[in-house]
Amino acid sequence: xxxxxxxxxxxxxAATDAASFGQWRRVSGRVAIAGPAHxxxxxxxxxxxxxxxxxxxxxxxxxTAAVLALILVKGxxxxxxxxxRLTGQHLEVRTGLLHRDHLLIRRDRIRGVSLTHKLxxxxxxxxxxxxxxxxxxxxxxxxxxxxxxxHLQRLLLTHPxxxxxxxxxxxxxxxxxxxxxxAPQGAVTLTTFTARWLLYAPFTPAGWAAVxxxxxxxxxxxxxxxxxxxxxxxxxWITAHSPWLTAALLAAAVPxxxxxxxxxxxxxxxxxxxxxxxxxDRGGMLRVNRGLLTTRAASVTEARLRGVEIxxxxxxxxxxxxxxxxxxxxxxxxxxxxxxxPPGPLREAQRVCAKALRTTRSPTAWxxxxxxxxxxxxxxxxxxxxxVLLAVVLTVAAPPWAWWTxxxxxxxxxxxxxxRYRALxxxxxxxxxxTRSGCLRRHTAAVQRTGIIGWRISQTWGQRRAGLVTVSAxxxxxxxxxxxxxxxADTGLQxxxxxxxxxxxxxxxxxxxxxxxxx
Amino acid sequence: xxxxxxxxxxxxxxxxxxxxxSPRIRAWLRDPAAVPGPGGPLDDLDTLRADQAAIGxxxxxxxxxxxxxxxxxxxxxxxGETAGGxxxxxxxxxxxxxxxxxxxxxxxxxxxxxxxxxxxxxxPLRRPCHQLSRRVVTLWRWRTxxxxxxxxxxxxxxxxxxxxxxxxxxLIATVAVGGVAVGAMPERRYxxxxxxxxxxALYTLQGWPTLHxxxxxxxxxxxxxxxxxxxxxxxxxxxxxxxxxxAHGAIRIEGLDRDVAAELAAELTRVTxxxxxxxx
Numbered sequence: 001x002x003x004x005x006x007x008x009x010x011x012x013x014a015a016t017d018a019a020s021f022g023q024w025r026r027v028s029g030r031v032a033i034a035g036p037a038h039x040x041x042x043x044x045x046x047x048x049x050x051x052x053x054x055x056x057x058x059x060x061x062x063x064t065a066a067v068l069a070l071i072l073v074k075g076x077x078x079x080x081x082x083x084x085r086l087t088g089q090h091l092e093v094r095t096g097l098l099h100r101d102h103l104l105i106r107r108d109r110i111r112g113v114s115l116t117h118k119l120x121x122x123x124x125x126x127x128x129x130x131x132x133x134x135x136x137x138x139x140x141x142x143x144x145x146x147x148x149x150x151h152l153q154r155l156l157l158t159h160p161x162x163x164x165x166x167x168x169x170x171x172x173x174x175x176x177x178x179x180x181x182x183a184p185q186g187a188v189t190l191t192t193f194t195a196r197w198l199l200y201a202p203f204t205p206a207g208w209a210a211v212x213x214x215x216x217x218x219x220x221x222x223x224x225x226x227x228x229x230x231x232x233x234x235x236x237w238i239t240a241h242s243p244w245l246t247a248a249l250l251a252a253a254v255p256x257x258x259x260x261x262x263x264x265x266x267x268x269x270x271x272x273x274x275x276x277x278x279x280x281d282r283g284g285m286l287r288v289n290r291g292l293l294t295t296r297a298a299s300v301t302e303a304r305l306r307g308v309e310i311x312x313x314x315x316x317x318x319x320x321x322x323x324x325x326x327x328x329x330x331x332x333x334x335x336x337x338x339x340x341x342p343p344g345p346l347r348e349a350q351r352v353c354a355k356a357l358r359t360t361r362s363p364t365a366w367x368x369x370x371x372x373x374x375x376x377x378x379x380x381x382x383x384x385x386x387x388v389l390l391a392v393v394l395t396v397a398a399p400p401w402a403w404w405t406x407x408x409x410x411x412x413x414x415x416x417x418x419x420r421y422r423a424l425x426x427x428x429x430x431x432x433x434x435t436r437s438g439c440l441r442r443h444t445a446a447v448q449r450t451g452i453i454g455w456r457i458s459q460t461w462g463q464r465r466a467g468l469v470t471v472s473a474x475x476x477x478x479x480x481x482x483x484x485x486x487x488x489a490d491t492g493l494q495x496x497x498x499x500x501x502x503x504x505x506x507x508x509x510x511x512x513x514x515x516x517x518x519x
Numbered sequence: 520x521x522x523x524x525x526x527x528x529x530x531x532x533x534x535x536x537x538x539x540x541s542p543r544i545r546a547w548l549r550d551p552a553a554v555p556g557p558g559g560p561l562d563d564l565d566t567l568r569a570d571q572a573a574i575g576x577x578x579x580x581x582x583x584x585x586x587x588x589x590x591x592x593x594x595x596x597x598x599g600e601t602a603g604g605x606x607x608x609x610x611x612x613x614x615x616x617x618x619x620x621x622x623x624x625x626x627x628x629x630x631x632x633x634x635x636x637x638x639x640x641x642x643p644l645r646r647p648c649h650q651l652s653r654r655v656v657t658l659w660r661w662r663t664x665x666x667x668x669x670x671x672x673x674x675x676x677x678x679x680x681x682x683x684x685x686x687x688x689x690l691i692a693t694v695a696v697g698g699v700a701v702g703a704m705p706e707r708r709y710x711x712x713x714x715x716x717x718x719x720a721l722y723t724l725q726g727w728p729t730l731h732x733x734x735x736x737x738x739x740x741x742x743x744x745x746x747x748x749x750x751x752x753x754x755x756x757x758x759x760x761x762x763x764x765x766a767h768g769a770i771r772i773e774g775l776d777r778d779v780a781a782e783l784a785a786e787l788t789r790v791t792x793x794x795x796x797x798x799x
Contacts, residue, residue, distance in 0.1 A: 329764070453739035453763050457732040459642060464730070469642055472767075480766030489642045503736055506717050509643045 031143025035075035111330030114298035201266035210261020306451035306477035324349035327477035363432035363446035368425030375486035383417035647715035655774025659705035667697030
């Protein structure tokens, strides 16, 4: 049955029988409805609003209906044209009605599989399966039945080595090996959603979406209701009253929207957050489930982990919070990064990192080595000098309030520079290279030393004068490059040479050796 | 491109891959016992010279690298043996402690003076041993010239319609900065840019005023690609791009002699294919 391509694929079996993955099959036909339903869910509030406001004309409504009909036709076409099957070696996906595309993905190149259930998809019992691979931008199967999707995810992440003909008994060719997906053997929960995490939500940047979105919606509706005179009315009110009153009103209104908004966004993203580790025959597998309306489930094999990172936004850092993410090898939808903990207590983030890496203490929690004072000088020169220059120019050529603000900025920028310097640090553990930088968004990354696939060392003109370098390790995961910024040149190269033994031996000057021999 | 043609004809029969040393010498450096003869290549300096000539490398440079890599006893031996008419210690005697003058720059690129080079002593990395083709200076000169020329032309046209002090000042600035970029930059870059294929990695030094050293282990290389633009084709140059699994790990070497690039690409492809896994 495997390797046999039928000219006309059989109709989609409704059953969730695992064996059928070995044959060509379509995604669920419900996906044709899901597309328009999803858009309709977005359009309906606008439509109701426009009827209510009175701007809805017959043209407007019929145009919307036409667009929905087009989406429906497109959905039917896509459902009709998309086929996939899973053989022992490959996942094959055929798409396109006019422009035919046959994608052959080697199963051992599959790096991660994630499932997304949008709200409309949940109602219809569907999922989007995104497959990330090492050498391709990945592929998404839109509209797989939810039950099938979970099974497919597990199958795609099983070890292809067990599916190769050499390890398969040749006597059973009728049962596709692809279908013998392992059941999870006892999942260990590493962390779960805690209500206390919600306290950290107002300190995340998520609330801005709520504030700007709501402000935009309000002005739009008000504009419609007042025949586009809302802006002038607001401006008139502001000029008529004291600016302090406006400032006070804003100071009250923004948090009043921001706090509940950020909590709502946080809940939508991280409700029911669960990080688990399953044991399959492909080694351990980390799995994240999360989401309130749209639920997401991502899985990666532990062999793909290349490290972890801790991200602290300035307000979050001020209250002792952080988010943790795993660095996952591979590009595309399922690769690069996976949330280990949402914004929450730093201690929890460190604990989960340690658990995820199977260490007693997360490499990101070790004390870091400071960078030389020349780095502080560079931060100050780059951060403060332009502001001072601007302030001087303004003092000469601008009204007092301008240069007052410019001078007031200087100490603030100096503080930021100082904080940026304090953030700089690096460490080397037995398995990880740790580097930290950043002020507004402080970023501590621990990159597996065996996952470092190259070095880039750069030195600007200013760094050359100060004897500093930036040493960057390239990896196959996430950002692709992690930098130790403004480190002393000798220490930096030593760090690189120690982190990946042997690679730099041939390229380094051994000063003491050379000197000794020359004497 | 009078200078470049000469450099092109002096093409080595085999690409001088590892630090410009012949395979025999490298093998001896790794394990003296593996190379026949009582003293290995040191046994017979003439053979050594012939060996090195066969791969097109420079003998003095090879010896210098040898002295740098060898054990103390071997180094003493080499220095003693190098004599060949020159005073003993000549090989290492010309290496100042603070600065390690590049072997290539004082043989191939005779115009370059130590002051014009970035100080290598600041970063404890030795320079990669091969320079680009001399013709790359022409390439860069034309390319930057075209960009600045376009800007200048636009400004001149604007000057016809609208005249102000600001505009004249802008014109002068364009001429000054563009002049420096076209006149000095290509030469500077040519002196800095270097590459080398060591036994474990592709190693490059590029960029000016910001210097970039890049090291990609051969075992992690995924793709090797050569490109020839129209201007590059005319100058018999090529750009070699080597990608790894990192989103930022690509190394691009512009301005290689076409044949050198082809040989390097072939060699890289060969060794890359020998790597069994997918290099992530």
